[in-house]
Amino acid sequence: MSEMVPDYITPAVRAVIGAVSPPQLATHPVxxxxxxxxxxxxxxxxxxxxxxxxxxxxxxxxxxxxxPVHAHRRAEDQEDPLAAMDRPDFDGVDRALRPGLPEVVVPLKRLMNGGYEYELFRHARPGERIVLRSRYADIYQRNGRTGPIVFVVIEDSYETETGERLLLSVNTMILR
Amino acid sequence: MLKVETREPPVRFFEDFREGQDLPSVTRGPMLVGHQVRWAGACDNYESEFHHDEYIAKAQGLPGIILSGPLMASWLLTIVKDWMGRDARLVRFADQNRGSTMPRDLAHFHGKVKRTYEDAGRAYIELECSITNQRGEVTTPGSALVEMPRRGAGA
Structure with missing residues (x-):
């Protein structure tokens, strides 16, 4: 018996493909x-x-x-991510997948990190403040044996404040 | 208490590797929730409750707490760095989180030289690398491209 599989790539989801974050300056230097x-x-x-x-x-x-991929810390006045658990409408998944990017409004309940592709330029040094720019490069759905899976491909660029490249990353996040 | 050995990996050269060569496997584990907690603290990232709360992990359909994919990738990146030696320059690295690593699992790190080549006077090695668990399941396949120093080329 076949069931209708919902199409999660709605116009609202399609609209965020290509969204670019403003530069996100790390909360403090390395x-x-x-x-x-x-x-x-x-x-x-x-x-x-x-x-x-x-x-x-x-x-x-x-x-x-x-x-650099793990260097962006919560600012002193930034919302406590653990406090989200108190919200009655919160289902445990934060779908704003990067600071400065909009939510990917896909009501699937499990969020997993599918992996990374890194291009590496140089080590970050103490005292440098890392700047992150992110972009939703693609969002697409595949319907597997276990049900629909939505892939969110995020390009992240990590630089110093003076624009020296540290690392480029392509990260695939999975909602299922 | 045993001290951790803190040293740079030895210098290795392009000429030390050949295509098809297996790199020395490394085993870590058994994994602990503590490894995951330490990683969450290092990254200041506590947003995925299923990484430290078994009740929530099971409620989300997981068999239990799973270790973070980026932690496994970072371990694999570290092993690649050690395989290729002190003066190698990592150019590219990729991993896929294909299977879960759970507390009490072992992680076996494997690597093989896929290709050696020169381009514009520089010497490169392409690697296949992976993590398998104690059941032989590949949890984290990966790859890397490394620029290598040449023997006798000077510092």
Whole structure:
């Protein structure tokens, strides 16, 4: 028995394809303490992250290459994401997938990270403030055996404040 | 207490690799909720309750808490960096979160040299890499492109 599969790529969803965020300046410059927490979390114990002598060939201590993707922190006055759980209409999924981008209004309940493609230019350094620009490159639906799946392809550009490129990322988020 | 070994990976050269070569597999785990919590803290990202609350994970249809895909990708990126040596330059990296990693799972990291080539005087290695679990399921297939130093080319 076949069932009608809803088309989640509505005009409202189609309208956000191509949306570009304003530049999102990281809340604070890259800090040695957060570099430490990050390299410990990813179990990368190379001394280039804290030892000036080991980092001399980079011109000083650096952050792990993938760090910029995870460097945007909540500002002091920004809404507490955990407080969203108190909203009666909140279903547990935040569909504004990047700061400065509109929601992808697809009422599927599970949000998963499908993976990344990185183009890497250089390490971020302590004291640099990372600027993120994001774009919904594509949003499309596939109907699999387990039901409809909506893919949201997001291009993210990470630069320094002076416009030096650190990392480009293509991230596929999945709603199902 | 055992100290963590903190050292840069040794320098490796383009000439040290050949197409089809398997890179030394690395195993991490068993995974703990603590690994996930530490990652959430490092990223200041607590928005997905299913990464730390088993009740909510199960309510969303998951078998339990799952570790973050970007954490697994970041571990894979770290292993690629260590395989290719101190002076390699990572140009591209990609991963897919194909299967879940859960607390108490093992993560085996595998790599193979897919292609070695030169372009405009620079030497590159393309890798296939992946994470498999203790059941042999590929949870995180990936790939990387790395620019390598040449032996005898000077610092």
């Amino acid at each position: 800090e040695p303490s957060e570099i430490r927490r990050f390299h410990q979390a990813v179990m990368d114990h190379a001394p280039r992250y804290w030892d000036e002598a080991a980092a001399a060939r980079y011109g000083g201590v650096v952050a792990p290459m993938g760090f």
